[in-house]
Amino acid sequence: MANNYDFDDDDKDMKASGGGKFKEFDCPDCHANNPVHEPFGDQDEVRCNYCGTEFRVMLSAEGRVKFKEI
Numbered sequence: 001m002a003n004n005y006d007f008d009d010d011d012k013d014m015k016a017s018g019g020g021k022f023k024e025f026d027c028p029d030c031h032a033n034n035p036v037h038e039p040f041g042d043q044d045e046v047r048c049n050y051c052g053t054e055f056r057v058m059l060s061a062e063g064r065v066k067f068k069e070i
């Protein structure tokens, strides 16, 4: 099977796919799902649209994303 990355893949497990960028995140604080206009990656900053908390994106070696409150 060919590795055909689907850019519209709705991956709830938030694993990096196709360049390690994410198009949405679940706020660790209020658990709201936040779609983002600009895909974010490691060391980017994101802000929850619901509670206003800002987080720094930390991408692990396994390609899992973590959020550290700024």
Ligand SMILES: [Zn+2]
Binding pocket: 027, 028, 029, 030, 031, 032, 048, 049, 050, 051, 052, 053
């Ligand atoms: Zn939030």
